[in-house]
Amino acid sequence: MKKNLLMWDESLFRDPEVFEIDYLPEQFEFRDTQMQELAFQIRPGLRGGRPLNTICKGLPGSGKTTSVKKLFQEVEETTKKLVPVHINCQIDNTKFAILSQIYRKLSGHLPPSSGTSFKQVFDAVARLLLKEECVLLVALDDANYLLYENELNKVLYTLLRAHESYEGVRIGVIVIISDPDVDLSRAVDARVSSVFRPTEIYFPPYGNGEVQEIMKARVMQGFFNGVISDAMLDLVVEQTQKSGDLRVGIDLLKRAALNAERAARRSIDQEDICGAYAVSKYLHLEYTIKTLKDEERKILTGLVTASAAGAEMNAGDVYKAIKEQVPVGYTRFYEIVKKLDAMRLVNLQYREGKGRTRVITLRYEPAKVLEYLS
Known part of the structure; x- marks a missing residue:
């Protein structure tokens, strides 16, 4: 057996609490x-x-x-x-x-x-x-x-x-x-x-250098020495900036370390980070769906079904298609669609034509939205 493999009871985490979304850091920089x-x-x-x-x-x-x-x-x-x-x-x-x-x-x-x-x-x-x-x-x-x-x-x-x-x-x-x-x-x-x-x-978005320093501080406090190299940390910072949300980067560090532990490795590699990002990038989707009421979840499910069918989602046509499953009036339906747009789950766009057509598109893949809905 290779010497760099973890024993069953070993961990890469010095303090796993550091990588929780609600963790309050002792040293809070750049604000x-x-x-x-x-x-x-x-x-x-x-x-x-x-x-x-x-x-x-x-x-x-x-x-x-x-x-x-x-x-x-x-x-x-x-x-x-x-x-x-x-x-x-x-x-x-x-x-x-x-x-x-x-x-x-x-x-x-x-x-x-x-x-x-x-x-x-x-x-x-x-x-x-x-x-x-x-x-x-x-x-x-x-x-x-x-x-x-x-x-x-x-x-x-x-x-x-x-x-x-x-x-x-x-x-x-x-x-x-x-x-x-x-x-x-x-x-x-x-x-x-x-x-x-x-x-x-x-509160302006964090710059690249600021994200780098924040991530480095979390790594030093939360991981043991040598768990993540500078090159791998650079990759985490790059993925964090791509998402535009610091919380994605913190979640990414946590999941990447868990991936490395699962493979019994003592350090995080590129495969661990890429695998973690495939989940962490949906952090907003996951947390937002958790806050939806039952009526809103049903309408989002109806939008996912309509989107998966491949047809253009005209607000009026979608309402006709789902009103039997979700017995609400059109005004309430449209209020919920506007809320889903404000929550960045869908895009609501207006197109001029015969009147003003309101077109709805999902911001995420239909299968991924259904996954978190269920």
Whole structure:
């Protein structure tokens, strides 16, 4: 047997946690400017005032969530007077669900799942804030999902005008947006806009050199020495930049190491990376499909079926073909198609002709979409 083969109980990972998507690195590089701006925005909350409202905007995998979570971590280690709550709007995308998560943060448990009204939960949140004499700071992560569900105005209105119903309650909001097409100045209505008045902080995509340094730091912390060569790390960086999402690169490192372990090798080779990329490049597809409601999954399945048949997907014709399987009206059908377009699962294009034809195309291969749907 070759000496470089792994024993059954050996691993290439020094710390596998480093390659998890939700891992918070101790050293967080290349976002100092954004972190300083965020810190300035929340500073009034540390003194008992209302934090300034903020929009963090940038493509997926550009450090927005990590920046906010690192800042929240620092706040929790410093004071009890400012309570930061991070909400994943892909999962909690209704007014009641978001307030329930805020209540859990303040009380240590969720409100009863049935028989409890929104007003009862809101009253309880306000009482807790006043009793503890603390300020609330809510981060709505991936808030574009609230837009797709027509919930954003309701949520922002509830939080930002809470002081009108509960004197002394102070709440600030950080809105994190990963969809570059979303313009919140147009998306929020006048009654929200008058109290929102956010400062926008832009998170540009990481450059090639920055991705290289971030990946190198993860490798040093997460792998044992010699697991990946400089040439193989360059290949990982190249594939990461191709996807445009840092999270793909981190997932790629994890899967490539697992591939090498499966083959009982002590280092990662090109075959491991290429095999891993075939899966990691679908990270967005996998995570996005997990957030879809049953009705949305059925419509996406109908679009996949129509696409696999090879015919052009005219929105009207597709609706006629699937309305028996998915009993929704055309307006609701089209709203869901627009949401799938905003989530980058499909492309919705307009073509001039006899009227304005709306043509739908999938962004991924039909077989791959079906795989993740099932």
